[in-house]
Amino acid sequence: MYARQWLLGPAPRHAIPDEGMPPGTAYHLIHDELILDGSSRFNLATFCGTWMEPEAHKLMSETFDKNMIDKDEYPQTAELEMRCVHMLAQLWNSPDPEGTLGSSTIGSSEACMLGGLALKWRWREKMRKAGKPTDRPNLIMGTNTQVCWHKFVRYWDVEERCVTLEGNGFVMDPERAAALCDENTIGVIAVMGSTYTGDYEDVEALSAALDRLQEKTGLDIPIHVDGASGGFVAPFLHPNTRWDFRLPRVKSINASGHKYGLVFPGVGWIIWREASDLHPELIFHVDYLGGTMPTLAINFSRPASQVIAQYYNLIRLGKSGYRAIHQACQNVAVHLAEQIAALGPFELVSTGRDLPVFAWKLKENQHWSLYDLADRLRDRGWQVPAYRLPANRQETVIQRVVVRNGFTCDLADMLVKDIRRHLDWFASQPGLNAKLDSGQFHH
Ligand SMILES: Cc1ncc(COP(=O)(O)O)c(C=O)c1O
Numbered sequence: 394m395y396a397r398q399w400l401l402g403p404a405p406r407h408a409i410p411d412e413g414m415p416p417g418t419a420y421h422l423i424h425d426e427l428i429l430d431g432s433s434r435f436n437l438a439t440f441c442g443t444w445m446e447p448e449a450h451k452l453m454s455e456t457f458d459k460n461m462i463d464k465d466e467y468p469q470t471a472e473l474e475m476r477c478v479h480m481l482a483q484l485w486n487s488p489d490p491e492g493t494l495g496s497s498t499i500g501s502s503e504a505c506m507l508g509g510l511a512l513k514w515r516w517r518e519k520m521r522k523a524g525k526p527t528d529r530p531n532l533i534m535g536t537n538t539q540v541c542w543h544k545f546v547r548y549w550d551v552e553e554r555c556v557t558l559e560g561n562g563f564v565m566d567p568e569r570a571a572a573l574c575d576e577n578t579i580g581v582i583a584v585m586g587s588t589y590t591g592d593y594e595d596v597e598a599l600s601a602a603l604d605r606l607q608e609k610t611g612l613d614i615p616i617h618v619d620g621a622s623g624g625f626v627a628p629f630l631h632p633n634t635r636w637d638f639r640l641p642r643v644k645s646i647n648a649s650g651h652k653y654g655l656v657f658p659g660v661g662w663i664i665w666r667e668a669s670d671l672h673p674e675l676i677f678h679v680d681y682l683g684g685t686m687p688t689l690a691i692n693f694s695r696p697a698s699q700v701i702a703q704y705y706n707l708i709r710l711g712k713s714g715y716r717a718i719h720q721a722c723q724n725v726a727v728h729l730a731e732q733i734a735a736l737g738p739f740e741l742v743s744t745g746r747d748l749p750v751f752a753w754k755l756k757e758n759q760h761w762s763l764y765d766l767a768d769r770l771r772d773r774g775w776q777v778p779a780y781r782l783p784a785n786r787q788e789t790v791i792q793r794v795v796v797r798n799g800f801t802c803d804l805a806d807m808l809v810k811d812i813r814r815h816l817d818w819f820a821s822q823p824g825l826n827a828k829l830d831s832g833q834f835h836h
Pocket residue numbers: 440499500501502503505539541584586587588619621622649661
């Protein structure tokens with residue numbers, strides 16, 4: 394293999410080669426290059442699924458050729474998508490799980506665009522009916538929201554009103570969110586599972602704050618819950634937390650099937666509380682099997698295999714299976730967080746008790762930074778990102794671990810051992826200080 398002419402020089406980089414090569418050669422050339430990516434299982438930065446059962450692999454490879462949008466041609470695939478929509482609507486306590494509307498998407502970002510657009514359309518219709526201007530919509534969110542919401546406001550021409558992180562909190566304060574609302578507010582975004590720390594926002598308190606606002610001012614402000622991760626975690630691990638359609642003010646919820654929905658990247662979900670919460674102008678009608686199928690999406694073509702794999706997970710695991718998997722992740726997260734806190738230099742900023750995700754910061758300045766630790770952890774393949782908190786708290790650098798299905802207690806203990814080894818190395822390198830001063834380790 395490795396004496397073949399195509400492997401004796403560099404891989405084609407900037408132009409399609411004039412002649413092809415045998416499939417096995419092309420396979421090895423690409424496969425070998427990708428070894429440099431490292432193992433996705435050691436990627437503690439990603440929220441996305443990195444392990445699925447062999448049966449799911451089989452189903453997915455049997456359906457790689459199907460396009461989700463071809464609902465006429467693949468009516469059973471469309472049927473499985475709708476079953477997932479109904480199951481999630483039921484999981485999130487919609488008053489009408491079988492009658493409400495929702496869709497699969499390519500991920501939470503697309504789902505958030507659709508959720509935000511529905512808020513904008515709903516608000517615009519209300520304003521038009523009242524004979525008021527519709528040119529200055531605004532959306533309320535915490536600075537800790539994921540980048541998709543900052544994209545939403547820019548792409549769809551909506552004013553962003555951000556609640557900054559104050560005091561020791563790492564999530565949006567409900568009272569301060571309500572205080573930013575006015576008659577041009579299309580909605581408030583609440584995040585179930587902050588991307589920064591894994592903490593839930595208090596959706597029930599936000600809903601109550603907006604109730605009080607309505608009593609005082611008459612403003613009726615809807616909530617969209619970004620449950621990218623928590624939408625698949627809270628129903629199983631925190632069933633008594635009221636964050637979903639049990640709160641009438643929550644009009645739509647998105648989640649990533651490819652995060653704690655346990656599917657490989659490429660599937661998200663958006664569900665409305667009731668069909669009437671989605672403006673009909675946003676729905677396109679596709680005929681199939683003699684009926685009419687309402688669809689809405691930004692993308693047109695999209696892989697069907699991820700949606701099929703989602704249905705597989707839902708029926709294969711059942712609620713008890715999801716609960717068991719997420720509980721196992723949470724046990725590892727809480728255990729690992731405690732171990733890391735006990736090492737000495739670190740202070741936890743979250744504990745893994747909401748999402749199985751936690752983060753820490755340095756208790757005091759050291760002659761090394763969390764960026765240095767992240768760099769050194771790569772020596773055995775661990776990918777544990779360090780980053781700054783958002784606006785107002787940017788001076789705080791944190792490091793975060795996302796515990797996912799397949800990250801065992803044993804692997805967690807090995808991570809702690811490696812962190813301890815690097816702490817010893819830092820301790821033996823007082824000269825690092827001088828390098829730091831000279832800016833050599835500037836981040
Ligand atoms: C809270 C939150 N919302 C939205 C997203 C975007 O999700 P996706 O990657 O599925 O587009 C993420 C991704 O990390 C997230 O954490």
